Amino acid sequence: MAIKVYGLPQSNNALRAMAALNEKELEYELCPVDLQSGAHKKPEFLALNPFGQIPVVQDGDDIIFESRAISRYIATKYKESGADLLPVNSAKFETWLQVESSQFYPAISELNFELLFKPMFGMTTDMSNVEKQAEKLSAVLDVYEAHLAKNKYVAGEVFTLADLNHMPEIFLLLKSPKAELITSKPHVKAWWEDISARPAWKKTAASIPL
């Protein structure tokens, strides 16, 4: 039975799971979840993820939700397949995995939601929230700029899951009016150009209908 990803091709968090699967050169089946009709809150879906959110990955008997748990599960289970996303031993790796989750993601995901997704659903962008989140993200990216001046990738010299977890949100932000938050910082920009040139990412990006 193929690996199943329950999600949508434009979902930031589902893309995190799919990007990992592509790096591991694994085949999977994307099972779309119709959020607009509330499919994610129905009993059949809640049986997969009781928090009623996408993505969920089903691999044999394992049902995993929370996209960062999914990408780590894939990187671990399929360590020998495709690119190795886990470093040998790394405190820096765990630290920057958390940095993505607790420092980077809150501001950038909210920016993308305001600038890209709200208009798609006929909602009004809150410009004062945009400015507030942009300021937060800019301060966070100042730390990244200094870090990436000394490290080729966030966990050191090698591309890992810690870089991968950032990619969907950066891809989305670059399609928004706030792209310069990334492109104005030379080392952040160079890091993005390097990691987004990876064949597995190009495959993921090509599947995003935006």
Next chain:
Amino acid sequence: MGGVIVYGSPISTCTARVLLCLEEVGAEYQLVPINMPIGEHKSPPHLARNPFGQIPALEDGDLVLFESRAISKYVLRKYKESGTDLLKEGNLAESAMVEVWLEAESQQYNPAISPIVYQSLVVPKMRGGAPDQAIIDSSLEKFKKVLEVYEARLSKSKYLAGDFFSLADLSHFPYTRYLMVTPYASVFESYPHVKAWWEDITSRPAFKKVSAGMLGS
């Protein structure tokens, strides 16, 4: 003097998360206080440890880490010979469940509970301000929905990741501990399995010790 150095404060939620791990594995450590009220967390020496200017940070020889959930994993792996296995990295299915519920803590539980704790404890006691009841009320509604999921989960397994205590359970301690000293502690009465789980994990010696260093003990 051996062991690791933790820079932080015993009353800080994120520092407590790390201290719990150190206590669970019986590690030798030193807690160096960082004086938040005077802005020591934003001083150059601390920014050199944690460029985001937050506590805790951990120093182990030349290695410096920050982000309490990352430090927790580091500590648990370093001291896994102690016999306390809270990560289950030798078993893919079990470690995957630990990761799922660690993420649930970080992405579902924490965003709902922390505004309640912040408004009802931090704002009045540390910022001298008045709690924003609208934020508390809307966070409580979110939190109850999260607790429904936890209640269902804990009706089926003794701990979050399975029938074994893990970092996933431990990670929930600090903010829950603070909720328990607010009037909103009563929310747990409606979720008997969550309440029983809380009573179980807080009976662990490590929890009692770290709790004693926190506010309202």
